[in-house]
Amino acid sequence: MKKPAFLFIAVFISSFLWSQTTVKGIVTSQNGDPVIGANVFLKDTYDGTSTEVDGRFEFTTTETGEAILAITYIGFKDFEQTIHLSANKVEVNPQIEEIPNELNMVVISAGAFEASDEKKAVMLSSLDIVTTAGATADIAGALNTLPGTQTVGEEGQLFVRGGAAYETRTFIDGLFVQNPYSSRVPDIPARGRFSPFLFKGTMFSTGGYSAEYGQALSSALILNTNDLAPATTTGVSLMTVGLGASHTHLWNKSSLAVSGNYINIAPYNTIIPQDREWDKPYRGVDGQIIFRQEVSETGIFKLNINGSHGSLGLQTPGFEDVTQTNPLSLDNNNFYLNSSFKEILDDHWTLWTGISYSDDQENINELFSVNTNERSAQAKVTLTNNVSQYFKIKFGGEYLRNNFDEKFISSTGEEFTTELTDDYGAGFVEADIYLSKDFVARIGTRAEFSDMLEKWNMAPRISLAYKTGEKGQFSLAYGQFFQTPEHELLRFGTGLDYEKADHYLLNYQVMGEKRTFRIEGYFKKYNNLVKQYDEMEGIFTNNGGDGHARGVDIFYRDKGGTLKKADFWISYSFLDTERDWRDYPQAATPTFASKHNASIVYKQWLPKITSSIGFTYSYASPRPYNDPNTGGFNDNRTPSYHDLSFNVSHLTNIGRHFTVLYASINNIPGFDNTFGYRYSSTSNPDGSFTGIPVKPAAKRFFFIGCFISIGQRFSKDNGVTSD
Amino acid sequence: MKKTIIFLLSFAICSTTFAQNDKYTAAMEKAVAQTDTARNLEGFKAAGNMFERIANAEQEQWLPFYYHAFCQVRQAIIVMNDGDGKATVPYLDKAQESIDIAQKLSPNNSEIVTMQGYIYQGRIWENPMTKGAKYGPKSGGVLDKAIELNPENPRAYYVKGQGIFYTPAFFGGGADNARPLLEKAKELYDKEERENALSPAWGSYYNNYLLEEANK
Numbered sequence: 001m002k003k004p005a006f007l008f009i010a011v012f013i014s015s016f017l018w019s020q021t022t023v024k025g026i027v028t029s030q031n032g033d034p035v036i037g038a039n040v041f042l043k044d045t046y047d048g049t050s051t052e053v054d055g056r057f058e059f060t061t062t063e064t065g066e067a068i069l070a071i072t073y074i075g076f077k078d079f080e081q082t083i084h085l086s087a088n089k090v091e092v093n094p095q096i097e098e099i100p101n102e103l104n105m106v107v108i109s110a111g112a113f114e115a116s117d118e119k120k121a122v123m124l125s126s127l128d129i130v131t132t133a134g135a136t137a138d139i140a141g142a143l144n145t146l147p148g149t150q151t152v153g154e155e156g157q158l159f160v161r162g163g164a165a166y167e168t169r170t171f172i173d174g175l176f177v178q179n180p181y182s183s184r185v186p187d188i189p190a191r192g193r194f195s196p197f198l199f200k201g202t203m204f205s206t207g208g209y210s211a212e213y214g215q216a217l218s219s220a221l222i223l224n225t226n227d228l229a230p231a232t233t234t235g236v237s238l239m240t241v242g243l244g245a246s247h248t249h250l251w252n253k254s255s256l257a258v259s260g261n262y263i264n265i266a267p268y269n270t271i272i273p274q275d276r277e278w279d280k281p282y283r284g285v286d287g288q289i290i291f292r293q294e295v296s297e298t299g300i301f302k303l304n305i306n307g308s309h310g311s312l313g314l315q316t317p318g319f320e321d322v323t324q325t326n327p328l329s330l331d332n333n334n335f336y337l338n339s340s341f342k343e344i345l346d347d348h349w350t351l352w353t354g355i356s357y358s359d360d361q362e363n364i365n366e367l368f369s370v371n372t373n374e375r376s377a378q379a380k381v382t383l384t385n386n387v388s389q390y391f392k393i394k395f396g397g398e399y400l401r402n403n404f405d406e407k408f409i410s411s412t413g414e415e416f417t418t419e420l421t422d423d424y425g426a427g428f429v430e431a432d433i434y435l436s437k438d439f440v441a442r443i444g445t446r447a448e449f450s451d452m453l454e455k456w457n458m459a460p461r462i463s464l465a466y467k468t469g470e471k472g473q474f475s476l477a478y479g480q481f482f483q484t485p486e487h488e489l490l491r492f493g494t495g496l497d498y499e500k501a502d503h504y505l506l507n508y509q510v511m512g513e514k515r516t517f518r519i520e521g522y523f524k525k526y527n528n529l530v531k532q533y534d535e536m537e538g539i540f541t542n543n544g545g546d547g548h549a550r551g552v553d554i555f556y557r558d559k560g561g562t563l564k565k566a567d568f569w570i571s572y573s574f575l576d577t578e579r580d581w582r583d584y585p586q587a588a589t590p591t592f593a594s595k596h597n598a599s600i601v602y603k604q605w606l607p608k609i610t611s612s613i614g615f616t617y618s619y620a621s622p623r624p625y626n627d628p629n630t631g632g633f634n635d636n637r638t639p640s641y642h643d644l645s646f647n648v649s650h651l652t653n654i655g656r657h658f659t660v661l662y663a664s665i666n667n668i669p670g671f672d673n674t675f676g677y678r679y680s681s682t683s684n685p686d687g688s689f690t691g692i693p694v695k696p697a698a699k700r701f702f703f704i705g706c707f708i709s710i711g712q713r714f715s716k717d718n719g720v721t722s723d
Numbered sequence: 724m725k726k727t728i729i730f731l732l733s734f735a736i737c738s739t740t741f742a743q744n745d746k747y748t749a750a751m752e753k754a755v756a757q758t759d760t761a762r763n764l765e766g767f768k769a770a771g772n773m774f775e776r777i778a779n780a781e782q783e784q785w786l787p788f789y790y791h792a793f794c795q796v797r798q799a800i801i802v803m804n805d806g807d808g809k810a811t812v813p814y815l816d817k818a819q820e821s822i823d824i825a826q827k828l829s830p831n832n833s834e835i836v837t838m839q840g841y842i843y844q845g846r847i848w849e850n851p852m853t854k855g856a857k858y859g860p861k862s863g864g865v866l867d868k869a870i871e872l873n874p875e876n877p878r879a880y881y882v883k884g885q886g887i888f889y890t891p892a893f894f895g896g897g898a899d900n901a902r903p904l905l906e907k908a909k910e911l912y913d914k915e916e917r918e919n920a921l922s923p924a925w926g927s928y929y930n931n932y933l934l935e936e937a938n939k
Contacts, residue, residue, distance in 0.1 A: 036765075037764075037765060037768040037769065037772070038772075039771075039772035039775050039776065041772075041775075041776045041779060043779060044779065044780055045779075045780055046746060046750050046776060046777065046780050047776075048772075048776045049772075050768065050769045050772045070779070072772075072775060074798075074813045074814060074817060075813045125852075230856055513806060513807060513808070513809070514806075
């Protein structure tokens with residue numbers, strides 16, 4: 001009796017020791033590739049292993065009965081499966097699923113050049129903008145080195161894919177900007193009113209953009225302001241064209257920045273000879289207040305206020321006789337307020353609200369005088385619901401009131417006044433639908449109503465993107481875009497409708513860590529463009545115009561991928577466009593459209609001398625102009641445009657204060673550029689018309705600036721430190 | 724005979740509990756050895772997997788979670804050195820999950836707080852231009868706390884010194900500012916005695932390397 005009992009125990013123990021089960025199999029991802037190094041184990045036990053190079057795993061366990069096989073792997077969802085450990089051998093071949101994330105998910109890329117510090121698609125940061133030679137720290141200037149833009153040297157604004165300047169709209173934090181550029185007089189380029197340093201992200205869309213934005217036929221420039229200021233600082237700037245000062249204070253959850261500039265180009269003009277005759281070189285003051293308050297972990301309130309005054313006077317060619325000059329003077333006051341509030345309500349909902357107010361007064365005197373006052377007030381709300389990782393919906397509405405008052409007194413004393421008021425409302429809805437992590441569709445629509453036009457419009461937009469590999473993807477977009485005609489066209493009578501454009505885009509891009517390549521083909525069809533007829537009885541307008549633009553944009557950027565500490569990009573745009581609009585007698589290529597545009601931007605950081613240098617070369621093929629002495633319309637061509645610009649910045653200390661010394665020269669070789677020709681409106685006795693070339697105010701532009709940061713020091717080893 | 728059976732049974736029961744402890748120690752020793760000899764992504768991945776399996780079976784021990792986080796940070800460094808800053812993100816996310824559990828199991832532990840500082844430092848590698856301003860000071864603050872919790876912890880000084888060493892001169896880093904911390908770490912490493920085979924002991928090799936670089 002004793003022996004069998006002992007034997008029984010011995011057998012029991014040994015069976016306990018020897019009843020091992022081997023668990024084996026292959027782990028693959030959803031596309032069938034073996035997963036190497038995945039952790040395969042039985043839950044709540046020590047038993048498990050890592051997969052081999054072919055995805056195989058094999059381990060033994062003394063566990064019996066039901067067990068949970070768990071698999072974990074970086075970038076993949078945790079996997080669990082119940083298995084039965086009854087036999088000697090259990091074979092399982094699990095398939096694990098990749099977690100969709102910002103890194104591996106497809107993004108809409110048709111039309112858009114995203115430039116932000118946070119997003120993956122970093123194309124141009126604010127630092128890139130200020131260090132781009134030739135751009136003179138102007139946002140539009142830097143964006144002009146991207147494909148899809150046309151160089152129009154006498155305007156200084158963005159001209160996108162055969163569109164006129166007014167077809168590009170600027171938005172700050174989602175809100176409309178009535179006067180993004182300084183006021184301008186003929187042939188003197190405008191500058192953007194906003195410093196690139198105000199923004200953490202720039203999205204420059206050259207077509208096919210989101211249904212959230214409207215009233216822009218060609219392009220949307222979407223600027224997102226910075227959040228809380230990073231530190232308390234005081235800055236002083238001394239420039240060849242003026243002075244500036246700023247102070248930023250950072251508290252625990254809020255920050256306030258106050259800054260002001262005084263600009264006077266008179267001293268510069270006395271040193272550098274100007275081809276234009278200035279009676280009163282540009283003089284201006286501007287001020288900004290920027291306030292931020294973090295209202296919770298996730299909520300932020302933003303307030304931006306900008307005010308400026310500027311005036312200038314110069315001799316301009318006469319309208320009737322271009323060989324005579326007349327004094328022209330301009331005064332401008334501009335005020336812009338933009339405020340927004342954003343809060344993440346819960347796991348799914350995000351609320352955003354904003355208001356803006358603009359007031360712009362302009363007074364131009366020549367032989368005639370024009371007094372203009374334009375005011376806009378806007379309110380906007382959007383709600384976003386992240387339903388799941390694969391489905392997101394955004395919708396919202398906005399209201400905008402615009403008043404435009406103009407008094408024109410002609411050289412003979414006749415008075416014309418224009419008073420226009422528009423109440424405009426719009427709503428949009430847009431959904432991002434991921435069919436997989438490699439395929440996304442963005443489908444949206446926008447409805448608008450203008451009380452002034454008494455017309456509705458409905459603008460559908462759709463974008464598709466498909467990821468072909470780790471870095472490459474195709475995008476396709478279609479959209480309809482409407483824009484209320486410009487004020488100067490609305491004063492001649494009522495009955496006008498929206499101008500309209502249809503965009504078709506096809507894009508391919510490869511985006512690596514250091515190199516980006518993209519190519520985009522597009523076709524844009526214009527309808528309902530405003531035509532203007534000068535009749536004996538007066539000026540008449542209708543929506544009888546149309547046009548098209550088609551072309552290819554190519555972009556390559558290399559950020560340290562080939563040359564050490566060097567960053568360069570190359571852009572090329574081909575454009576074929578014609579339109580029959582305004583007072584054109586027939587369809588023709590407009591004067592602002594050049595067939596070929598190219599830029600090469602090169603930047604090099606030199607650590608030994610703590611300096612950065614940059615070169616930009618820009619080329620634009622000949623532009624059309626209309627010579628009334630020849631038969632056709634707009635069939636003459638200017639010479640082609642060339643520019644080679646240089647800049648350098650050097651980091652150092654003046655006294656005990658961190659200082660950036662900056663210098664730039666535009667058009668170093670002194671290329672003799674001609675933007676077009678201006679003709680007298682009255683003919684000479686022999687019937688011919690006299691013309692003069694339109695040229696830059698000076699061949700080259702020099703800029704030297706010194707930006708001092710009080711209370712901060714710079715050293716080669718330790719960089720910028722605060723006292 | 725009955726006594727013998729009872730004795731045998733009680734022995735069997737005891738031995739299973741002892742075995743459980745031995746199993747933990749044995750598995751940990753193997754995994755720590757794997758970590759010490761790991762030189763590449765696969766090596767740290769295998770070691771990390773071992774710690775993850777142990778942590779899965781021993782959910783009250785902080786060390787497996789701590790070492791698991793360490794292996795993730797080492798993998799993040801390797802992918803970063805391969806030039807892919809973005810690829811560090813999932814490793815560091817995983818490291819953060821583990822260190823959060825470790826912090827709960829053993830609050831105010833200088834080693835765990837140091838690892839948290841190391842993870843924050845790692846967040847900078849994703850994109851130094853944009854993440855540096857946020858995570859540089861955050862990491863520094865956490866490491867100061869680790870030093871406060873145990874002024875004799877060489878790893879806290881080393882990780883802090885390393886962060887400063889690799890911070891571009893432009894943002895207040897550099898060799899000169901890093902040197903005193905690395906020297907202090909070396910002094911502590913030299914006299915450090917491992918409590919047992921499982922207690923954290925990493926870092927002196929890279930600390931020496933950085934100190935050499937800093938003295939160049």
